Amino acid sequence: MDQIISVSHKYYRKEHSNNAKKHWFVYFYDAFGLFRVKRCNKLQALYYKTRIKKGVTGICPNCLKKFTVYDKNTICPFCK
Numbered sequence: 001m002d003q004i005i006s007v008s009h010k011y012y013r014k015e016h017s018n019n020a021k022k023h024w025f026v027y028f029y030d031a032f033g034l035f036r037v038k039r040c041n042k043l044q045a046l047y048y049k050t051r052i053k054k055g056v057t058g059i060c061p062n063c064l065k066k067f068t069v070y071d072k073n074t075i076c077p078f079c080k
């Protein structure tokens with residue numbers, strides 16, 4: 001898992017039962033840059049939550065294009 005975007009849960013109800021189970025899902029980009037969703041348990045969900053990269057939209061001073069900055073070392077992807 002390269003870039004975790006978010007972790008969320010869905011309620012899953014079985015018929016004839018009042019117990020609603022939580023299913024956790026992690027959304028991420030893999031090593032090939034493909035968006036993927038994977039089910040995980042509660043403990044894994046907590047772990048993945050700490051690894052979410054929060055990007056901020058920044059504007060490159062050279063080409064004035066918008067791109068997502070994850071940390072201060074991010075280089076503009078348009079004019080490397």
Ligand SMILES: [Zn+2]
Pocket residue numbers: 060061062063064065076077078079080
């Ligand atoms: Zn640029």
